[in-house]
Amino acid sequence: MRLPIYIPELPAQKYSCHGCGSCCRDFTVQLTDADMQKLHDQGWKERLGQEYVVKFRGHSWLKQTDAGACVFLGDNGLCKVHAEFGLEAKPLACQFFPFMLSPNTRDTHVGISFACGSVVASKGAPLQTHRDDVRRMGELLPASAPMPVKLQGQLIATDAEVSMVEGALDGWICKKNISPAVRYQGLAWLITSLLQANLANMRGEKLRQLLRTLTNAVEHELPLLDWPEPTPRAWKLLRQAVFTRIEDPKIGDLLKRGKVASVFGQWSRSRKWAAGKGMTPKTQGFCSIDFAGFENTIGVFAIQLNGDVQVQKTAPHISSSHSLAGESAAAITQQQDAVAMDDLLQRWIRATILGGRAWGSGLYGLPIDQGLGLMLVNLLTALWLARFHAAGRGAQSVSLLDLQVAVGRVDRTSGRAVWLATTGERLRVKWLSHSDSMRLLVRALV
Numbered sequence: 001m002r003l004p005i006y007i008p009e010l011p012a013q014k015y016s017c018h019g020c021g022s023c024c025r026d027f028t029v030q031l032t033d034a035d036m037q038k039l040h041d042q043g044w045k046e047r048l049g050q051e052y053v054v055k056f057r058g059h060s061w062l063k064q065t066d067a068g069a070c071v072f073l074g075d076n077g078l079c080k081v082h083a084e085f086g087l088e089a090k091p092l093a094c095q096f097f098p099f100m101l102s103p104n105t106r107d108t109h110v111g112i113s114f115a116c117g118s119v120v121a122s123k124g125a126p127l128q129t130h131r132d133d134v135r136r137m138g139e140l141l142p143a144s145a146p147m148p149v150k151l152q153g154q155l156i157a158t159d160a161e162v163s164m165v166e167g168a169l170d171g172w173i174c175k176k177n178i179s180p181a182v183r184y185q186g187l188a189w190l191i192t193s194l195l196q197a198n199l200a201n202m203r204g205e206k207l208r209q210l211l212r213t214l215t216n217a218v219e220h221e222l223p224l225l226d227w228p229e230p231t232p233r234a235w236k237l238l239r240q241a242v243f244t245r246i247e248d249p250k251i252g253d254l255l256k257r258g259k260v261a262s263v264f265g266q267w268s269r270s271r272k273w274a275a276g277k278g279m280t281p282k283t284q285g286f287c288s289i290d291f292a293g294f295e296n297t298i299g300v301f302a303i304q305l306n307g308d309v310q311v312q313k314t315a316p317h318i319s320s321s322h323s324l325a326g327e328s329a330a331a332i333t334q335q336q337d338a339v340a341m342d343d344l345l346q347r348w349i350r351a352t353i354l355g356g357r358a359w360g361s362g363l364y365g366l367p368i369d370q371g372l373g374l375m376l377v378n379l380l381t382a383l384w385l386a387r388f389h390a391a392g393r394g395a396q397s398v399s400l401l402d403l404q405v406a407v408g409r410v411d412r413t414s415g416r417a418v419w420l421a422t423t424g425e426r427l428r429v430k431w432l433s434h435s436d437s438m439r440l441l442v443r444a445l446v
């Protein structure tokens with residue numbers, strides 16, 4: 001039996017493919033046996049005059065050119081398989097992107113990847129208009145036993161409990177009249193509280209009460225907490241998290257370099273990221289800059305007013321009551337960017353939670369608490385990377401484009417990169433939450 005499709009109601013989130021081809025240049029596509037058969041039957045070896053599959057670590061992948069693009073990407077920026085045989089002739093992963101389907105016992109949640117430029121910029125049609133396409137994708141999913149969502153450890157969550165967590169966090173993220181700084185510090189506090197709680201004693205109604213208490217208390221609690229600077233260890237773990245999300249060597253490069261040289265190169269770069277001293281190691285798609293340079297780059301929502309980080313919820317040029325007198329054009333642009341950046345982060349977090357990508361089958365089978373911890377580390381990583389981009393272009397503040405690139409980069413690995421499901425990553429989340437470092441890092445970065 002096919003599960004019903006659940007597309008979250010996210011009116012602010014739009015998407016249509018604009019054919020930029022960046023997913024065809026960015027991703028290395030793993031092929032299923034059915035994909036292999038389909039491409040073979042289409043006769044691509046003869047058409048291309050070359051092999052189009054590469055074997056790596058026991059799996060089959062679409063071959064890439066020396067420049068890193070899919071071998072099927074034409075000079076006109078279009079997919080040759082699609083152009084010749086239509087959408088359904090393409091490998092499954094290419095047909096689905098940027099939609100990401102996460103079946104559980106109740107339904108199939110539909111998430112969307114912010115690695116797509118149209119998604120990150122919210123360009124195109126409302127998500128609900130893609131229902132027929134997504135339903136067809138659901139029918140193509142290989143049949144497997146439904147994966148129950150776990151609450152914490154091995155505790156199976158009820159459908160009602162999953163909805164409670166979704167509703168509580170979504171309600172907080174959508175809360176009006178709070179600054180972005182409070183919104184994201186509060187999110188970190190809420191998730192850390194869930195990670196630190198013993199949820200075995202908080203089932204059903206008790207969980208509902210706990211979530212209600214936490215979401216009601218968060219705004220009043222934040223000012224009462226201690227806010228020391230994050231420790232050097234917290235920064236080190238965050239830099240390691242950044243490294244695990246941006247290191248993405250191409251299969252062709254790995255094969256050329258050989259296993260030993262590749263592993264050594266990766267180990268050496270990982271150590272340099274952890275140390276955080278001197279110049280950042282050269283990583284594909286990133287410039288090399290002095291780690292110390294970040295100290296001078298102000299936060300993502302960086303309009304400093306009386307020592308507080310604030311942002312207007314209404315762009316000044318459309319607010320009739322707001323006087324522009326005395327404000328420079330640069331400050332106005334910064335405010336407009338800040339509004340758009342808050343919108344981007346809200347869309348990203350909401351689409352991740354409501355689209356089923358924050359736990360369960362959408363995130364390595366992780367229980368809700370750990371999955372939310374990993375999502376928070378993704379948020380921290382994106383905030384850090386946005387600063388990195390700003391510093392790399394010599395700017396003193398983060399722009400919308402810096403954050404868009406950072407979110408896109410981080411989201412391309414989430415739920416996809418197997419190394420984010422390892423014990424090392426879980427221990428990182430555990431240490432950052434139990435040391436209360438998540439909210440301190442959020443504060444330092446926003």
Ligand code: SF4
Nearest residue numbers: 017018020021023116
């Ligand atoms: S990145 Fe998005 S907009 Fe660009 S080709 Fe891929 S799906 Fe289309």
